[in-house]
Amino acid sequence: MSQAPLLQVEHLKKYYSMKTGLFSRAAGVVKAVDDISFQLESGQTIGIVGESGCGKSTMGKTILRLIEPTAGKVLLDGEDFTALQGDALKRARRKMKLIFQDPYASLNPRMTVRDIIGENIDIDRTYSTRQEREDRIAEVMEQTGLNLDYMDRYPHEFSGGQRQRIGIARAIVLPPRLIICDEPVSALDVSIQAKIINLLKALQRDMGLSYIFISHDLSVVKHISDRVGVMYLGHMMELADKRSLYANPMNPYTQALISAVPKLPGETVREKIALSGDVPSPANPPSGCCFHTRCPHAMPICAQEQPELKQVGEDHFCACHLCKACAAAS
Amino acid sequence: MKKLLAAMLTAVMLLSVCAFAGAENAKVLRFGQMDAKVGYDPQTNTNSGATTTEDCVVEPLYYWNDQNELIPLLAEDFPTISEDGLVYTIKLREGVKFTDGTDLTTDDVKFTFERMFKPETLAKSTSMYNMILGAKEMLSGEATELAGFEAVDDYTFKFTLVSPFSCFHKNLGIIYSAIFPREACEAAGADWGVKTLIGTGPYILKSSDATGNVLVKNTNYWGGDPHFDEIDIIFYDNNNTKLMAFENGDIDLCDMTSDLFMQYQGTEVEELCHHFSKLGTYFFVTNNSETFRGEKNPLADVRVREAMSLAIDRDLLCEVIQNGLAVPATGMINQFQLGFTAREPYEHNLEKAKALLAEAGYPDGCTITATIRKQDEADTVQIQSDLAQVGIKLNIEIVDAAVWSSERAAGNVQCLLQGWFPLYADADNNIYTFFHSDYSPAKSCFYSNPEFDALMDAARLSTDDAERQKLYEQADEILSRQDYGSIPLYYPYGVFAAQPYVKNFTVGNLIYHVAYDIDYDMDIYNAQK
Amino acid sequence: MSDIILDVKDLSMSFFTDQGELPAVNRVSFQVEKGRTLGIVGESGCGKSMTSLCVMRLFPSPPGRIVGGSILFHGQDLTKLSKKEMRAIRGKGIAMIFQEPMTSLNPVLTIGKQLTEAIMAHETVSKAEARARALHMIDLVGIPMPEKIYASCPHQLSGGMRQRIMIAMALSCKPDLLICDEPTTALDVTIQAQILDLINRLKNETGTSVMMITHDMGVINEMTDTVLVMYAGQVVEYAATGELFSRPSHPYTTGLIASIPSLDREEEELNVIPGAVPMLYELPEGCLFCPRCPYATDRCRKERPELSEIAPGHQVRCFRYSSDGKEERP
């Protein structure tokens, strides 16, 4: 792939300073996103999975600069997105959109569906006549399976699944290159979840979209992603092609995660690795590897040194002292 | 929880009238009055309400009794005045003691007047006595001694005036010149009239706080035995509450406004209401200057002022608005004043008024603005309605007392309703200080008529009352019949309410003197208690 | 046949609103045997939570009312009990834990207070005795440092710990039946695994029987002995867990299982059940699933099927199975 990948995230960091004391002196730092790097090709989907508080949502918003990153760069089509300002930023924003988890809170209750979906093209004035706008909105509504008769209705008149479709329609009314999906189906029932996932895959095929799919549900991530990254306490623990990650998880945390999912009969059942205790508070993360306090295979070195994300196989990276570097292994 | 709540509520309700403090058999007079909030130093306040308390404790040289006659008090007799009317020799009554035991001597008189003219005292009534030689110098800080005061001996002294002033000894009858004991006053310093007030009077000021003042009998008072063991002056700022307290028997005596009197007409309380004549006059002040706030002032034209006088229905004002507590005025000088003469009443004739207005160049009327205080609203609204019938549109602006006095002093008022009361029955203190050309600008009246001024100055110099009577008659004729400097409305009557057992009490002018004549008819008093 | 502690026969409960009578629970019958776990599964709005609230008589009484059937608990019909008698059973005979641990504890009271309160509501014991029992329960549910937790407030605990406290509170009076209304839906996968293990361990130790309400088929498979599948207020299938997964009979059950993305198999397109769950105020004639059922016949459209036994202990509400259990192809 000669030309640059669609998205390159290099050493992205987001630290929150905790204000305590009389004159709100900074008394400690919360490392919500700590040195995350990955690439995303056009038309590809990368899944980010992890438990609550692991910083996956914060990372998504930091890439979009909804939250300004503390350090690191985001390259979009080779262009440094984090450095853009003013109109350049506005033009670059056309390429990236975001869809949300809570169908009830992501739509302005006092706007009609028509205006909600049309917001992005209203902002960028990409149409000359009103009719052009109406047609584009109708086209996108059909694409996302929404009934055109409901164009002038208000969000509170729709079900959860339909609202999520409106959110998707809003994101694609001005065709983006990349959509960050922040837990888009977690709040939906299984049958509706399946419809939305199929819709997202269909749109990816038709419009050549690429997704960053963030979720805590391992089976959904496995189904929709090409490559999967596992995050824990702000760190990227493992990043690999989905088949090799699910078939042969190298990082102990990934292993525990996969084993903890309640299985259906007929799925390969691994013996349960029960992790003790709770996820430590991000305000004072453990020294060295952030998982060493709960890791069944913790070694002395794990407590001192933070493991690097090393290549341990064909398109398989792992941040753990257990996994030897790829060169050594093969 | 709910039962507990119910019990508490009934307890609050039932805690009704607690046991009354045992009514000792002391003879107590309870007088309801508004709290003047100005302290009780006669030199630093001119409030008629405060005078009632001051009156019982300190005494001036002379005294205007309720029949409006000047009688010697601390002075043995009337002053002997020198030929040129400049030197007044007065002899003090001997053997009079202050309530702190010290003797009343000329030195106390000297101290009192010098204190009055010391700048830091901030005395308010210096203008009534600054005709004494050396007074102005003391006020401006050039002198520390009063040149015009000469102590002949312990009990006689002389005042020397800068220029003859026939009413000087009359001014000495006002409480502002009450005599203070030197040691007690100097010792009290800033607290004089606030925490302590000592004088030769019939009562001693025992306590003074936000609810009222308590005065107890001065057992060795020089002027005979005071009638009461104790006088309680209880403060009521809300007239309605005061009258209710009177009906409730909480107080024995209180003043009453005309609109409240209206409420009691036809009830048994009406017998307890007593009228008294006041020495002042209510009149509608008109700003006679050519322009007002930059525009042409219709009131500058005497014909407009006369037309207004013709339009106002004075009978209606007296009978209805003042509930019969007033008599239509026939001139500026009050009916009981020196200088009053009976004239035929002002005519009430709308057609003539319109004619005069047309003649003055206002065929379809004009617009004027009255700036008044809340208490003058009733009369002004009626006048507004009267003037409207002849085409004069009167806008009313109600402002608070402070704004009213500043605007009036700055001459920034086009017309206003005003009661003007002398301190004693003499036209000088009444008309001179309001309509003389160097005083009337500060009253927003801007009336100036040299002939009128000359008559007033002459009356001020002459010491012969008959001559002064004629001078004031001519002056009043010019002011209120020819020039219409302002438009006289009515001579007001006051009314007070007194319990049945109160006897021989009346009010001379404005001030309620409770120190001397008032007493209880003991058999009615005991029957009622 | 271990003895049955809870026998629910034809339980019906409706909401009486100005849109008419909404049958939230429609002639539901099931049994809970001593020391066994009954699972109730179904999507949002199928009436599974409402059924559990009917057992505890905690549903909002002004709009809702039990209109038929009986709930026999140790032979006592709970629908006939007075408020006072019902209060004696709640927490003593039957206990319940809820879905949202974050908001299920009183924010202004200490954990200790809320625990001792539960104990002293049913047993006249001294404060010290209640405190000791509470500390024992905190330890029993696997929380370190019981003294510190006893004195702390809910906002200082993580979601997992709060759910453990809820379990401690529920079991503090040794109830015969523990109802869990989606206990782990709001928790992360690893924490969920811990809580489910805890419930199983306590069930075996105390012999309490459990009623597990969830929408996650994995949880049903790993936790329950018998399963009740509900749809739009009705029971559509009732069987032993193994039997249900090996021979899913009702079209809704098969559709549901098929639309879950699997951890092992590779599927390009998730199976989808067309249409949406019907609203309670516009229930179709005939079988409620008929509009979405691939095998719908005229009979399904007109008549409403009854539960029929197609195998020992395996009941289905569908005309495709005549009473002798053979599958009839339409």
Place this chain on the structure above:
Amino acid sequence: MVNFLVRRVLQALGVILAISLITFFILNIVPGDPVQIMLGDLATPETVAQVRAQMGLDKPVWLQYLNWAGNMLRGDFGSSYFQHRPVMELLLVSFGYTIRLASFSYLLAVTIGLAFGILAAVFHNKWVDKVLMVLAVGGISAPNFWVAIILQIVFGLTLKWFPISGAKDFSYYVLPAIALGTRYAASIARITRNSMLEVSKQDYMRTAEAKGLRDWLIVMRHAFRNALIPVITVAGTDLGNILTGSMLIESVFQISGIGKLMVDAIGQRDLPLVQGGVMYIAFICVVIYLIVDILYAVVDPRIRLGGGTRSE
């Protein structure tokens, strides 16, 4: 917790300073010259000028403010132009009366307000709720000076149950307390009811019921404790209003409290007294806001212990 308080105290001092600046500025542009009133009808232009000079009123405004502020910090609020008494003394005396009136009416307001609020919430949508709430809305709607006059006539004069004016002992405060307290009892009742209804929808109420606790225990320990927080806010601001807003009631019942003192002082343009009074009232309001904050911490451990909930 301590930092929280210290920061609030600093902010409070800032507020008081700001109020003193605003008051001083306003009082200087309010028309009407105190000296003019003092001298009354005898005022001649030069005596007015002379007295103004002596009282330092001719100096520029900011200089007057500086030496006033300087004195204030030393506790000397200056003395009243008219009553010739130190402002602090006058304020203390009249504050004594206002405190008694305020505490009686506030006690009445809180007890009745809470009782009505809880009753209305417990019997939600039944006739008790409707009657109490209409009463509560009625209480808020009636102008308190009008209610005062009617109480004075009916209970004072005709029925003679209570004295109609003055402030000697407890019975004198009954009618004024009812007149002043009804409005605040009504507002506390409404906020208590709404807050109780809001709380009863929370999950932990269902947990409490599931534990089989007795009704009144659920209402008082669980519902009321949580409902208390918004009630404290309203009760706090109400206390502020009672302490400063009772001037109409004080004038009708002749209780020389701080409200009446202020109205008369403004009438006379007694600048030091008004300035001192406003500072006094502002100080009370700010102290009340501090107390409300402390009460929050007492009632709600989330504020007391800080830390906040976990990040998910």
Place this chain on the structure above:
Amino acid sequence: MSKSKKINSQSYYRVSLAILKKNRLAMFCLGIVIALVLIAVFAPWLTPYDPNLNDVRNRFKGPSWEHPFGTDEYGRDILTRIFYGCRISLSVGIVSQLLASLLGYFIGVFAGYYGGRVDSVLSFLIQVFSSFPFLLFAIAVMFILGPGLMNLYIALGLLGWTSTARLIRGEVMRLKNSEYIQACIVGGGSGWRIIMKHLLPNCVPTLIITITMGIPRAILSEASLSFLGLGVSPPTASWGAMISHAQPYIRKFAYYSLFPGFAIIICVLAFNILGDGLRDALDPKLRS
């Protein structure tokens, strides 16, 4: 492409209206408010009498056929003056609250949306103005501006804004990190678009509620100011002024004070109950 037929969209406000209609008490009060507005507007046509013309001959006539509410101390018809007084009270209430809400809204939005130093300065301002003794401030302002209706609007308007500002600030803080605003930012929307397109429509319910709750407070304040003699200048009729003038005659002519008092109660009561009804109708949380 088929033109989508217009379905009567159930806008948020139509749903609120439906909920409000179910609340019979609130609808009754809405009726009273409308009646009051009509009285205020059509006062001259409703009564034959001129409210300001003194007819002192028949003053203090008790309620009778020609004068249903009797006459006052100048013989003017009290019913007429109550009608005209309605104009004053309603206009004072509505205009001052509009002014207060406008001021409160913008200060609240800027404080809430921009946060940081802007927020701390504006919050300090709110704290200062709410610690000010309300009536004293009104009295001082009335002195400066002088008597008159326009000044009354400004004085009461200047004082009521702090509670609105605080409410709006809280609302904006809550709304500003809601997801539909993040979507707007991601789409490149400007701060101004967010304030006007997203924040303003969502703050309108709060504004409606604060205005309807503020009006009664303003009417009572006007009554208190008039009672102290600081309200409108005579002979204009205002309810508060009528009560204050009626006080000396209350024992013999009680009706003179009772009718304006009841007028205030009914008007303020209607607004309060309507305000409660609106709050329940507009509060999204109560929707489910």
